[in-house]
Amino acid sequence: MIIWGTKRVEKKVGYVADFCPICRTAKSHHVRKISMVPHFYYVGLGAGKMVGFLARCMDCGLERYIDTADYVEMIKTEPVSIEELIRATYPSLRTVYKERLELEETLRRSPFKLDSKMRRSLIRNVFDVLSPSVEEVFANGTPIDAGSGLCMCVTVLVLFAFVAVGAAHPDQKLAVYALGILTAISMVATVVSLATSTRGHMAKMLSPLLVRSLRPLRPKQEELEAVLSQLKTMDLRIGKKLKAQWIMDSLEETSRHKQP
Ligand SMILES: [Zn+2]
Secondary structure, eight states: OOOEEEEEEEEEEEEEEEEETTTTEEEEEEEEEEEEEEEETTEEOSSOEEEEEEEEETTTOOEEEEOGGGSSOOBSSOOSOHHHHHHHHOTTHHHHTHHHHHHHHHHHHOGGGSOHHHHHHHHHHHHHHHHHHHHHHHTTOOOOOHHHHHHHHHHHHHHHHHHHHHHHOTTOHHHHHHHHHHHHHHHHHHHHHHHHHHHHHHHHHHHHHHHHHHGGGOOOHHHHHHHHHHHHHTTOHHHHHOOHHHHHHHHHHHHHHHOO
């Protein structure tokens, strides 16, 4: 048990309006101040070190760190409308994002009117927006699901039995070989399970946001493959783990559900 160290502390700060690249329009955002605070038995000691201000889109749930200097102020109560929030917190939003909002309007009306370079840039932007949260989640290792955890436990037990039987009864060659083979199989199963668990965890985490932001672009599989390949060469997990076919399937499945 860790009795001292630092812990993440979140404090609600207020609400601002901002452009959300997943929703592709101006949205209300809920802002929390994130700090790392020293603790003793999980009791915070002092104010700690501020990490930043994290804004969550109240529509799609995208979380991004923001620069509070971009806003006139933050309002404390939940906004009644986005227009009211823009006026109070970010009155220049439509001027700052003029070009992007015009581009989004063109995209809404006719996505294939945009040239291939612009389409690739907009597709790439979706992955660039989501990549930091993927890197953050996986920075401390792969999240372990129940299946992978079970495989790891079995591997440890079989390995222990292999070593113990091998040391105590070296003459029982058949039993030692059998346990050796079982150890190798359970190790391979653990590695495969961890790899698929990483992909599954990422897919579950990103699916709603990817589908929402990519749907208006109606991307072709080769466009997604080109962008994922770029991200892969940059050694980013989002490019290494996601497959274009899986994204295409998710988009198709969502559009099927949306049809009456
Ligand atoms: Zn959003």
